[in-house]
Amino acid sequence: MAGVGIAGPFWGLAFSVGGGVAGGTIALVSQRYGAGADKELGLAVRSSVLLVVVATLPVVAVFRAVPAALIGLLSSDPETVRLGAAYLRVVALGMPFAGLNLIGSRVLVGADDAYTAMVLRAGGAVANVGINAVLIFGAGMGVEGAAVGTVVSNVVVAAAFATGLAAGRLPGIGDFPVTVDPRGRYADRSTLADLVAIGLPVMGRSLVWTVAEFPMFAILDVFGRDVVSAFVIARRVFGLLNTPGWGFGLASSSLVGQELGTGQEGAAAAYGREIIRFSTAVYAVLAAAVFVLATPAVALFVGDPTAPEVPVAVPLVRMACVAVVLQGVSSGAAGPLDAAGDTRWPFASQALGMFGISIPLVYLGTVTPLGIYGLYLAFLAETSVPAALNYYRFRSGAWKRVSREYRPEAVADD
Numbered sequence: 001m002a003g004v005g006i007a008g009p010f011w012g013l014a015f016s017v018g019g020g021v022a023g024g025t026i027a028l029v030s031q032r033y034g035a036g037a038d039k040e041l042g043l044a045v046r047s048s049v050l051l052v053v054v055a056t057l058p059v060v061a062v063f064r065a066v067p068a069a070l071i072g073l074l075s076s077d078p079e080t081v082r083l084g085a086a087y088l089r090v091v092a093l094g095m096p097f098a099g100l101n102l103i104g105s106r107v108l109v110g111a112d113d114a115y116t117a118m119v120l121r122a123g124g125a126v127a128n129v130g131i132n133a134v135l136i137f138g139a140g141m142g143v144e145g146a147a148v149g150t151v152v153s154n155v156v157v158a159a160a161f162a163t164g165l166a167a168g169r170l171p172g173i174g175d176f177p178v179t180v181d182p183r184g185r186y187a188d189r190s191t192l193a194d195l196v197a198i199g200l201p202v203m204g205r206s207l208v209w210t211v212a213e214f215p216m217f218a219i220l221d222v223f224g225r226d227v228v229s230a231f232v233i234a235r236r237v238f239g240l241l242n243t244p245g246w247g248f249g250l251a252s253s254s255l256v257g258q259e260l261g262t263g264q265e266g267a268a269a270a271y272g273r274e275i276i277r278f279s280t281a282v283y284a285v286l287a288a289a290v291f292v293l294a295t296p297a298v299a300l301f302v303g304d305p306t307a308p309e310v311p312v313a314v315p316l317v318r319m320a321c322v323a324v325v326l327q328g329v330s331s332g333a334a335g336p337l338d339a340a341g342d343t344r345w346p347f348a349s350q351a352l353g354m355f356g357i358s359i360p361l362v363y364l365g366t367v368t369p370l371g372i373y374g375l376y377l378a379f380l381a382e383t384s385v386p387a388a389l390n391y392y393r394f395r396s397g398a399w400k401r402v403s404r405e406y407r408p409e410a411v412a413d414d
Helices: 002-035 038-065 067-072 078-110 114-138 142-167 189-223 225-241 243-261 265-292 294-302 310-340 344-367 373-396 398-403
Strands: none
Touching: 002 038, 002 067, 002 078, 002 189, 002 243, 002 310, 038 067, 038 078, 038 189, 067 078, 078 114, 078 142, 078 243, 114 142, 114 243, 189 225, 189 344, 225 243, 225 265, 225 294, 225 310, 225 373, 243 265, 243 310, 265 294, 265 310, 265 373, 265 398, 294 310, 310 344, 310 373, 310 398, 344 373, 373 398
């Protein structure tokens, strides 16, 4: 398990790269779907496929060439390095397919069909579990069996998306909202440039916390093991509470993007406002429940309510509850910006909140009387800065102007 876990961050790179391209995909697809520009929609999808394959293949080559050296950067235990390298060498083959799955799902979501995307990806997850059980326990393949299961399940799901999009339907699933001719042009310079311009900041945003983990945990180590454990618990609770943000973000990108594609900027802004309100309300309800039940929630993670990290973790979890409500504002406001292709602003706000304020506050807690309160404030800074900046950008309406650079052909209504 340790070997697989150590290899996890490297596998996560596939989702960072694929997610970045997919961020551009949903923006372009939703606008073209709303405008009824089928030809340009197909071009956006094919260009996305080309870009994600070209972007992931060099990563695959590196991971397969020097897996032990890469795993050795994170662990000095020989057995962990051996197992992690064996897993990474095989699972690397699935990275292009994982990226293609993200492209396929964003195409469907952008075309108003999140259900089919959910069914296919959930089916892939179930297949992964089943294949892993057979290969790990039945065939005795160990970590390599787990890697093969991940690769095969991603290939199957990618094939399902490709078949459905090419044929317009998939047996057992039904009709797809769009059909994409796989024989059309893939390398369109203008479309690829748009995908890169929109997608790079999305990829950067997804990497902010991954990169921030290194200095954050290095600083936290000064506080001692109990504080580190408490922080990990609070981060996990925060992550669970933040789960709805993914859905709200995709819904906003789809609905707002479709209205922008027809030039209905007023309707797009109305959708954006409603999603921000609904997102914030849902986050507030969930956060309030966990805030009240913080002590038993922490106990679920440690098993022993008398553990020394519990008194530290409870107030941290409550601060995470406050912070996650602001995350609802941030993610809700980022959705319309993503739909418009205005992705640099959410990336910059996320990076500023984390590296400009949150991490410095934790550091100040180690060298001033601020102490553990620096960690509390860091939680708030991480979400309050993006919430304020993203909402400001949304209210300014500048994202509407940005969207005009990426639309097929539409006339704004305001």
